Amino acid sequence: MPVQMSWSGWGDPAKATPLPESVTTLLRELLGVQPRDESPVALSDIAPPEPRLDQDVLAALGKIAEVRADAEERVRHTGGKSTPDLLRIRRGDTSQTPDAVVLPATHEDVLGVLELATAHGFAVVPFGGGTSVVGGLAPEAPAFVALDLRRLDELLEVDEVSRTATLQVGLRGPRAEELLGERGYTIGHFPQSFEWASIGGFAAARSSGQSSAGYGRFDELVVGMTVATPSGTLTLGRAQKSAAGPDLRQLVLGSEGAFGVITSLTVRIRPLPEVRLYEGWRFPDFASGAAALRRLSQDGPMPTVLRLSDETETMVGLARTETIGEGDSGCLAIVGYEGQAGEVAVRRDRTHAVLSSLGGTALGAGPGESWEHGRFGAPYLRDSLLDVGAFVETLETTTFWSNIPVLYEAVKAALPGHLVMCHISHVYASSASLYFTIVSGRIGRDADWDEAKTAVNEAIIAAGGSISHHHGVGTEHRAAYAEEIGPLGVEVLRAVKRSLDPAGILNPGILVP
């Protein structure tokens, strides 16, 4: 039986690690946090309210797919993995708990569930890995089911000539890579949530992976899709690019389950790389490091992995969770290369020349390997911090390169009194993303954070940033998102939703106000 995601924290409970002494020292000295025990309640002590679905509806659902309505299963499908989500479930709050969990096994099962939901007026929340950090699993509905897609777990086709694969959406990242790896291929998509998130979630939330500089964002890898909606099935994608009207795939990507349930995806695949090489570089400051990343993004060569910590994140050592607290001066960049050996050697030499000429100092493979070992580990560290009463959360945004300094300062200014660390996490020719980690001794509960979060959302919009580079909109960014696209943009999304989901049963309140 596969390992289940922790119900009260991140990932595999067996991998939970106590807080390193270096971090405890940091908390005390930098933030004045006096560690105290804030462990969660026991799972067996949580009693969700009676399901708000009639027995005949549950029976009808059970004829379409397996239905689970026991307390544990419902708690395990409660909310996502934002810090407020965790704080709520750790104290036994079941206000976001689904009334039942439904496990369809086919596209037709999904259509059947959507039809029943439309007829009976209950809401449906598509559930992949359950890793949303923006309130994407908290619908505004009197009754709702979590539509757990884990049984849609097949690799349907590999087209070696076109270098594409068609996968069902319930496959989690590692299993998808395992199935493709057996054939010699990779998708190359490794977001921090990789170990738990699903293929469908990557698409629905416009995920971006740590190797996006080399492999592209997930929305750039998707070339085709099948989508079950309350109004029927959409089948899209007859070529990677076409001029046959607007690209309707782009209306489904980023729709966060509010327009339909993606049941299969055709994505680009690449041969498994012969070589994976990650190295560290030091820049004297964030501005010079950012200029170097921009130069590579605009004129090449392009590494596969490219990220740059600001001075604070570098000092804390957050880029390498294994050695956190053993930070350094200046700004640390991680620069990685994947591909065939000869090609990587040439690309690395050219990159070294550019980075050296722009003020970078090569630190060798040490920091790169350390980053690699800890690349999916940061969420475990958050759990340990929450256990001792410290608050930690992340947020991210993106803007054009010329506006990066303004946006960076605006976010920091909106979070006074907290430890705010930042790195440039994804780069493009004309823009880049900023990823912030906030640690605080002054925020005790999710309600305190709500206020700070609203302030920082408003600061991002006012500074010209987009409300999310890869976390998505959910409920936490909904108000800011409406400002970003304006009232007419919101009206367009509502019109699309009305046409695909006339009864409004899909993820109500997510994305579209």
Place this chain on the structure above:
Amino acid sequence: MPVQMSWSGWGDPAKATPLPESVTTLLRELLGVQPRDESPVALSDIAPPEPRLDQDVLAALGKIAEVRADAEERVRHTGGKSTPDLLRIRRGDTSQTPDAVVLPATHEDVLGVLELATAHGFAVVPFGGGTSVVGGLAPEAPAFVALDLRRLDELLEVDEVSRTATLQVGLRGPRAEELLGERGYTIGHFPQSFEWASIGGFAAARSSGQSSAGYGRFDELVVGMTVATPSGTLTLGRAQKSAAGPDLRQLVLGSEGAFGVITSLTVRIRPLPEVRLYEGWRFPDFASGAAALRRLSQDGPMPTVLRLSDETETMVGLARTETIGEGDSGCLAIVGYEGQAGEVAVRRDRTHAVLSSLGGTALGAGPGESWEHGRFGAPYLRDSLLDVGAFVETLETTTFWSNIPVLYEAVKAALPGHLVMCHISHVYASSASLYFTIVSGRIGRDADWDEAKTAVNEAIIAAGGSISHHHGVGTEHRAAYAEEIGPLGVEVLRAVKRSLDPAGILNPGILVP
């Protein structure tokens, strides 16, 4: 005063050239065409019907922007540049002639015209270069005005840090490149229509240029936009990539003026290349040449220009309009490189090694230079062919690489008895486009072609192709497009149109049935 586009053919009338003797011979020997005079009627002999707009409406329009309702101006805004369009206007058919031509000078002017049209129920056809070849300027409306955007012709901003430029949409290709060239930059977008088409048209029709392998399609170059719609203004694009919901820019790109009028665009720019180098390669057959192009598209290196003619097109010599009729055996590929000298040299060496290893024979710069000199010239040749009574038209499609052979054969089989030439015009990692040129002695009038076109559209859809890679949908591809995206896809587009254009005054009948 700038040169005006020919009303009855393509481009600058001064550049019209009589048919080369080699082509006349080809026509006679290959197609049995006996050249005869089929010159157009005189412009002064064409008398469009009285405008179907009331005088008070014309007066109200005149308060917003300049209005022209004289016969010549109306004829010059009639239809696009497909062969059926030309055959109609050459015989004086004014069934697609607008009732007036309106020339707004600002975004607010455009909003004003759309408001007036909504109130009075006349249709509005956004008109950039007027180069549609898919019936994109032939609305189904009792009365309509052509909204000529030529006065929106400013370069608004260059952001050298982000490498973007914001341009008004009425700028034609050469003027946009001239304005950016003065600053040392290029957009790098050079479709065959480059000399006449407008920036707005490139976006509205999802244009793809001859250098798309190096610079990307136009929709990949757009990072921001302002759109005037009957429901108000949409302002989109806070970064090149974002996860803030679906990418609404992609709903405007390819919307062919049916959802709104784009008034300005922010696009990626690049430094002007130091070097431009185009070369010829010969492959023994189309399959081996296609395999070589696919290899470059998937594993690199990627040239800036990459196209491959099939055996027939190579034999006729169509890739080089200057030397047409002097074709050769095998399949001719044009492979071009643009960029900084050192980088181009390295990329060219690596490309040579790949192409040689896959059966290619280097032909040197001769065929490349010949292609370059004639790269925008093919439409002039069509005019000369029409003058002597031969029929010539182009069409294009796209599919995944594994399906290219099936689609290629399906299109040829749908056009029996005609000379059908093809080249791979654009390549991606997972797919490619096929561009067909049809010359026929058996098709005399546009009505004959309608039947053949319907057959070939159906063949493309049945073979799994997309109905257009870069020409768009217009009216000629509308039925096939509806099949491609399915009834639910059509319903989504209708919902978007209702929200942005409730009265249905924008390009009615274009794109959405």
